[in-house]
Amino acid sequence: MRTLPIYIAPVAAETVSGYIGRIAQTHCLEVGEIRRMLIREAGRSTWSENDPRIALALVRLCGLPDDAFEVSFEDHGMWTRCGHPRWKPQKCPRCRTLAEPRTACVECAGGLATTTRARTGPLCLSHSRWTLRELTVKIPVGASASRTEETLRGPLWERGIALHTGEYNLAAAAVLAWSQGSDGATFLEERAQRLGLPAPTTFEEVMLCGYPEVVKVVEVAMSPRILRGVLQVSRSALPQIDGFANVIANTLGVTVNERLHDWAGAVIGHAHRAVLHAAGLRRTTSAKNALCPQDRALIVASGTQRACLLRHVSPRILDGLMRGHTEGTSRLSVTRRHPLEPDELALP
Ligand SMILES: [Zn+2]
Numbered sequence: 001m002r003t004l005p006i007y008i009a010p011v012a013a014e015t016v017s018g019y020i021g022r023i024a025q026t027h028c029l030e031v032g033e034i035r036r037m038l039i040r041e042a043g044r045s046t047w048s049e050n051d052p053r054i055a056l057a058l059v060r061l062c063g064l065p066d067d068a069f070e071v072s073f074e075d076h077g078m079w080t081r082c083g084h085p086r087w088k089p090q091k092c093p094r095c096r097t098l099a100e101p102r103t104a105c106v107e108c109a110g111g112l113a114t115t116t117r118a119r120t121g122p123l124c125l126s127h128s129r130w131t132l133r134e135l136t137v138k139i140p141v142g143a144s145a146s147r148t149e150e151t152l153r154g155p156l157w158e159r160g161i162a163l164h165t166g167e168y169n170l171a172a173a174a175v176l177a178w179s180q181g182s183d184g185a186t187f188l189e190e191r192a193q194r195l196g197l198p199a200p201t202t203f204e205e206v207m208l209c210g211y212p213e214v215v216k217v218v219e220v221a222m223s224p225r226i227l228r229g230v231l232q233v234s235r236s237a238l239p240q241i242d243g244f245a246n247v248i249a250n251t252l253g254v255t256v257n258e259r260l261h262d263w264a265g266a267v268i269g270h271a272h273r274a275v276l277h278a279a280g281l282r283r284t285t286s287a288k289n290a291l292c293p294q295d296r297a298l299i300v301a302s303g304t305q306r307a308c309l310l311r312h313v314s315p316r317i318l319d320g321l322m323r324g325h326t327e328g329t330s331r332l333s334v335t336r337r338h339p340l341e342p343d344e345l346a347l348p
């Protein structure tokens, strides 16, 4: 196989399919043509993005070092709660989980579209470019935005939180609820106006116009310390709802309005039902009597009930609960692979 004439440097943790899209565009080739070449070279009969032989054929085709598409787990790995053997967030050498692919900074990628699994947020600090899904825009990066990006890549990443795990979607819904329930224009609308955008309504738009605030809500209001106090199902829910709404409002430096309070009520109600569900989970679908270990029950319930808050509380929250039978858990391998979907009350 000959090497393609135009050299393109891969971006950090770039996906194989993203890179193929870029070489196809630069060489005026079809993606299908390149794939067929790689399939032949790798000795396969069908396409598989994850086959190391495909990656090897690709580096040969492009004249890159052999490990060009091996994403460093050291640099980009996710903290997960997989039970190998503990359920605390950890960088598990067996699962070697990476973030889900997402759109990369177009300037890092030489003006072409691609995807990456890097340990980063939406803000490229070298190019001051914001990229989240389809929304990409050049923005002035102040100290607060770059600090926010560092928080996402640092302490929040190490709590197992990334752009695909759902917490930011939930926090964005909180910020939007407060903003829509306020009289007059809020910081969200003002910043949108400055960027020449309509009032934010989607996840991407709220993240762009309220990035420091959304990340702050995840950092503070979804911390184990706060959640311990608002997910107590054996106590009255009302003070806990007030407490959760207050923490969010304080984090934003605003006062609670009706819309935010209603939103907090719905989220806490849903999380309480999920905690009760966790408390009643059995060890397997066939074992009717043996309770599931508490830390595993919380992770299973956070996935099946779509309640990301449960991933951030201590299993002690289940101590001493009345345990009505809910369901049995699936095998561990299924639990580990359960796709992380944002909560129903979050912005999709
Ligand atoms: Zn693991």
Ligand SMILES: [Zn+2]
Pocket: 105, 106, 107, 108, 109, 124, 125, 126, 127, 129
């Ligand atoms: Zn960039």
